[in-house]
Amino acid sequence: xxxxxxxxxxxxxxxxxxxxxxxxxxxxxxxxxxxxxxxxxxxxxxxxxxxxxxxxxxxxxxxxxxxxxxxxxxxxxxxxxxxxxxxxxxxxxxxxxxxxxxxxxxxxxxxxxxxxxxxxxxxxxxxxxxxxxxxxxxxxxxxxxxxxxxxxxxxxxxxxxxxxxxxxxxxxxxxxxxxxxxxxxxxxxxxxxxxxxxxxxxxxxxxxxxxxxxxx
Ligand code: ADP
Ligand code: ADP
Numbered sequence: 664x665x666x667x668x669x670x671x672x673x674x675x676x677x678x679x680x681x682x683x684x685x686x687x688x689x690x691x692x693x694x695x696x697x698x699x700x701x702x703x704x705x706x707x708x709x710x711x712x713x714x715x716x717x718x719x720x721x722x723x724x725x726x727x728x729x730x731x732x733x734x735x736x737x738x739x740x741x742x743x744x745x746x747x748x749x750x751x752x753x754x755x756x757x758x759x760x761x762x763x764x765x766x767x768x769x770x771x772x773x774x775x776x777x778x779x780x781x782x783x784x785x786x787x788x789x790x791x792x793x794x795x796x797x798x799x800x801x802x803x804x805x806x807x808x809x810x811x812x813x814x815x816x817x818x819x820x821x822x823x824x825x826x827x828x829x830x831x832x833x834x835x836x837x838x839x840x841x842x843x844x845x846x847x848x849x850x851x852x853x854x855x856x857x858x859x860x861x862x863x864x865x866x867x868x869x870x871x872x873x874x875x876x877x878x879x
Contacts, residue, residue, distance in 0.1 A: 666691040666840045667712065667808065672706055672721035681707050683864040685721070691807075692838040696851030699861035705844040708861070711812045712842065713737050722791060725808075737808035738801035742816040743791040746785040750772055753781045756799045764803065771799040791822035795829070802833065810873040815850065827853055 665688035666877055674682040681704045697705050710716045711723060714734040723730040746755045755868055756768040770782055775795040780785045785793060794814055801809060811830075831854055845851050849860045852872055860868040 665689055665724075666693070666726060668722075668724040668727070670722040672711070672723065673719045674704070674711060674716070675719045679705065680719075681864050682711075682867050685866055687866065688870070689840060689842070691840055693842045693857065694834055694843070695767065695856045696843045696845060696855035696858045697861060698848055698851050698858060699867075701846065703861045704864050705861055706812055709842065709844055711741065712808065713810055714741050720732055734808065736806055737810055738804050738806035739810040739812060740794075740797050740801045740814045743815040744785075744797040746793055746796055748785050750785075751781070752777060752783050752788070752796050754787070755796055756789060756803055757784065758800060768799070771802045774798075774802065774833065775799045789822070790818050791826060794818065794826060798830070798833075800836075806839055809841045811841065811843045813846070814846075815842055816845070823847075823850070823859065830854060 667689040669687040672685040673680060681740055685708070692709060697708065707716070711718055712734065714730055714732055714737070718831060725734060725736070746765065750758070752772065753765070753768050756772060757764050769778070769781070772778055773796050777795050777799065778789065780792060785796070788796065790815075797814070809817045815826050818826060827850060843851065843854060848858070855872055858868070858870045858872060859866055
């Protein structure tokens with residue numbers, strides 16, 4: 664069975680339909696990219712999957728059960744990282760956890776290549792490093808669903824490529840079901856098993872990407 668299943672999903676704001684009759688099944692461990700013009704509803708779809716917002720109509724099934732409230736198995740990562748400037752890297756990664764989790768935080772920070780910056784303030788980090796912290800903060804929850812909302816959108820081209828390979832390595836090793844929202848079609852094709860094009864709130868294309876690169 665599928666991990667995530669959208670069934671006749673609709674979302675409206677003030678009577679305006681933003682998402683219209685989405686039907687989509689995502690397998691466990693699949694990496695799906697969602698592309699489309701600004702305003703087509705990509706972020707709205709991620710917020711529905713995170714349970715932060717409710718569908719206007721239709722259903723979201725997670726492991727065949729209807730998603731009713733905040734999806735605690737999911738973690739979201741945003742374009743702007745959303746680090747707390749008054750907390751150091753390590754404490755930013757532990758946010759959202761109860762208590763102190765030094766060992767786990769160290770492990771995820773090592774996995775994103777930041778083991779040498781754990782006591783740094785966010786303001787001292789480069790854009791790419793900040794996004795590494797944001798990624799670590801998502802990974803520490805060991806989410807079964809990773810929701811990435813334009814995580815590389817604000818980075819320069821070189822840093823973006825570095826972060827792409829980091830995200831790919833992490834996905835290869837840990838196989839979280841991953842949804843990546845991006846307006847960069849090349850990034851989508853580089854990372855995803857499947858690219859979904861949203862157009863005017865509907866799925867206009869649903870394209871499997873053949874694998875030219877070695878994966879385990
Ligand atoms: P994308 O992520 O593809 O750029 P969004 O999902 O952010 O698109 O937004 C889709 C449309 O829904 C936009 O027209 C946006 O203004 C509108 N929208 C998003 N969230 C809200 C909201 N909370 N209230 C009203 N309109 C919203
Ligand atoms: P993103 O850049 O990730 O697409 P947005 O800037 O579209 O995000 O939206 C950021 C926040 O603003 C979201 O919580 C969204 O619901 C809200 N929002 C977006 N568009 C509108 C709108 N037209 N009216 C009210 N809230 C909106």
